[in-house]
Amino acid sequence: xxxxxxxxxxxxxxxxxxxxxxxxxxxxxxxxxxxxxxxxxxxxxxxxxxxxxxxxxxxxxxxxxxxxxxxxxxxxxxxxxxxxxxxxxxxxxxxxxxxxxxxxxxxxxxxxxxxxxxxxxxxxxxxxxxxxxxxxxxxxxxxxxxxxxxxxxxxxxxxxxxxxxxxxxxxxxxxxxxxxxxxxxxxxxxxxxxxxxxxxxxxxxxxxxxxxxxxxxxxxxxxxxxxxx
Numbered sequence: 001x002x003x004x005x006x007x008x009x010x011x012x013x014x015x016x017x018x019x020x021x022x023x024x025x026x027x028x029x030x031x032x033x034x035x036x037x038x039x040x041x042x043x044x045x046x047x048x049x050x051x052x053x054x055x056x057x058x059x060x061x062x063x064x065x066x067x068x069x070x071x072x073x074x075x076x077x078x079x080x081x082x083x084x085x086x087x088x089x090x091x092x093x094x095x096x097x098x099x100x101x102x103x104x105x106x107x108x109x110x111x112x113x114x115x116x117x118x119x120x121x122x123x124x125x126x127x128x129x130x131x132x133x134x135x136x137x138x139x140x141x142x143x144x145x146x147x148x149x150x151x152x153x154x155x156x157x158x159x160x161x162x163x164x165x166x167x168x169x170x171x172x173x174x175x176x177x178x179x180x181x182x183x184x185x186x187x188x189x190x191x192x193x194x195x196x197x198x199x200x201x202x203x204x205x206x207x208x209x210x211x212x213x214x215x216x217x218x219x220x221x222x223x224x225x226x227x228x229x
Contacts (some may be wrong), residue, residue, distance in 0.1 A: 008144045008154055015137060015158035021190050022049055022133050023162055024183045027170035029122045037119055042166045045126040050159035052134040057151050081135060085198035088132030092191030102120050181193045182219050
C-alpha cells in the first residue's frame with residue numbers, strides 16, 4: 001500500500017507545483033474580461049488542461065516518442081518535446097513582456113482605453129499554454145511512476161485542487177497590482193526555463209521556485225511595510 005501512496009502523493013505535489021504557473025497565466029488573462037466571464041475562462045482553461053492531460057495519458061506511447069531525437073542542428077539534438085517547449089517558452093516570454101509593458105510604460109504614455117478582448121481569443125492563448133504545460137507534466141509523470149491509474153488519479157486530484165485555488169489566486173493578483181507584475185515576471189522566468197530545457201540547458205527547478213518564493217516573500221514584507229506607513 002505504501003508503494004502506491006508515496007508515489008501518488010509525490011506526483012500530486014509535483015503536478016500542483018507545475019500547475020501553479022498555469023493558474024497564474026489563466027488568472028492574469030481572465031482579469032481582462034468582464035467579471036461575469038472571468039470564472040468561465042478559469043474553469044474552461046483548467047478543465048481543458050485536465051482533458052489534455054487525460055488524452056495525452058491515453059496515447060502515452062506517442063508521448064514517450066516525443067523525447068526521441070527528430071533532427072540535429074549545430075550539434076544539438078531536437079525532439080518533439082524540445083520543439084514544443086521552445087515554442088511555449090517563446091510564447092510565454094512574449095506574452096509576459098507584452099503584459100508588463102502594457103501595465104507600465106504603455107499606461108504611462110497614454111490614457112487608459114477600454115480594449116475589447118474576446119473570450120475566444122483569450123481561450124485560444126490558454127489552450128496553447130495548456131498544451132505546453134500538459135506535455136511537460138505527462139512526461140514528468142511517466143518518469144516518476146509506472147502505473148497508468150496512478151497518473152490518472154494524480155491528474156484528476158491536481159486539477160480539482162487547481163479549480164479550488166484558481167479563484168483565491170485570481171482575486172489576490174487582482175487586488176494587489178504589484179503582485180501582478182511579480183507574477184508576470186515569474187511567468188517570464190518560466191518561459192526562459194522552458195526555452196533552456198528545449199535547448200538542453202538544464203536549469204534546476206529548485207533554483208527557480210526558491211527565487212520565486214523569495215521574491216514573493218519580499219513583496220509581502222514590502223506590502224506590510226507600506227500599509228503601516
